[in-house]
Amino acid sequence: MTQKYDVVVVGAGLAGFAAATEAVDNNLKTLLIEKGKTTGGTGNYVEGVFAADSELQKKEHAVIDKTELLKEELEYSHYKGDGKMWQKYIASAGKNVSWLEERGVKFAMVVSMGTSVRSWHLFEGKGHDAIHNGLEPYAKKRGLTIKTLTKVTDLKQVQDQSYEVVLENVTDKVTEIVNTQNVILATGGYLNDEKLFSQTPHQNPENVIPVNSGKSTGDGLRLAWQLGAKKYFTGMSMMFGGQLKDKTVPSFKLWGTAIWSSVCDQPQMWVNELGERFVDESACVVNWANEGNAMNRQDRVFCIFSQNILDDFTDKSYPRSMKPVIPEDRYPTLRADIEQAEKDGRKYLHKAETIEELAHAINTPNLPAYVKHYNEMAKNGEDTDFHKPAKYMLPITGDGPVYAIELGVGAYTTGDGLRVNVDNEVLNTEGRPIKGLYAIGSDGSAVLYGDTYGVNVPGTHAGYCIFSGRNAVQAITQAE
Secondary structure (H helix, E strand, O other), X not given: OOEEEEEEEXXXXXXXXXXXXXXXXXXXXXXXXXXXXXXXXXXXXXXXXXXXXOHHHHHOOOOXXXXXXXXXXXXXXXXXXXXXXXXXXXXXXHHHHHHHHHOOOOEEEEEOOOOOOOOEEEEOOHHHHHHHHHHHHHHHHOOOEEEOOEEEEEEEEOOXXXXXXXXXXXXXXXXXXXXXXXEEEOOOOOOOOHHHHHXXXXXXXXXXXXXXXXXXXXXXXXXXXXXXXXXXXXXXEEEEEEEEOOOOOOHHHHOOOHHHHHXXXXXXXXXXXXXXXXXXXXXXXXXXXXXXXXXXXXXXXXXXEEHHHHHHHHHOOOOOOOOOOOOOOOOOOXXXXXXXXXXXXXXXXXXEOOHHHHHHHHOOOOHHHHHHHHHHHHHHOOOOOOOOOHHHOOOOOOOOOEEEEEEEEEEEEXXXXXXXOOOOEEEEOOOOEEEEEEEOHHHHOOOOXXXXXXXXXXXXXXXXXXXXXXXXXXXXHHHO
């Protein structure tokens, strides 16, 4: 007999678990589908979630004006964001933090990022612990059924407006069909589908380096499109700025390292394929979405530095404090890490005895002349090209070797593809809801953005995973 469920959630990441947990709390018979061997997906790497008036913020006197926050988010998106959805999300975000805590999720602190508002509620143990020590065991105790190594290969509406969901085991290819009144898509967007990503607007796929679970291949979008959903693209990929560019190494292994932070978090000298700077690096590092945008406009990007900078960053200090993310203002392992990368033959690292040799090695013809110009500006204490503060104008000296580290643009996820309403119902080409079909997390986040993620209010995408998951289920329970 065909197994019947009240809700089928496709994708067991942070958004999927938020929806599944809310569903079992409301006594809905719920099936959570995950095509991977393990649950969590990219949600395992999430640092924390947004809130404006959580109990943690109240204790630390960090409550944010919700009206001003709404205005800021709409202005940041150039009013492409849906004001009603933002208002609903902002109003519930603080309660969602408490909801998570009540279900076993632990938070370490509330922080800001650069000049942003103090909205980022960091998990203890990142999203991995929030899911695997909190939401997953909680929901399992309340009857949640989870199927891993299982793909949804087809989704059909039947005469009673329920859904037949065709499942396939990825190991033995055995299929089964389950029936449900409601399907919630939480498959994480399409960042890992190179073909689809290259066909969407405002992207430069040659530069973008996915740093995620690798499973975000547009599965949920295709299921919705075949049911008549509107294809809705803003071009938003959540770019976090520079990422070491080396296709021979899994990208997640290069992220968060001392080498990565020294060239992406510190406003050093970045040049393009011609060997010329293209931006005030310090303006970008405080908002890594802007950093990603600036880098993605170039064909190639390199960070250029000399041995004196490498030694200072290792032994003394670097100019931009990264506390509390990094506890001290230096990278104690940086010199040794660079030496090891050279021994390992890492593709992103280039080393030469002179700037001229380095320029030849990386094919940046204008680099020698620009370094000379840069050093003159550093000596005079004024960046006449892009007005970077003098403290960040670190001269490239000829004492010892010089280095170039090639960068792509790291990205966590996409944030478009489907249009949803304020209940996270998927809309068709006429703007009408497709009954019983919902999209949450990255699958349903186009409603929030223009073409750039809002780092000015950190944690909003992960917080939206929680909000949208709960929001969709609450709409289902209210409809019954």
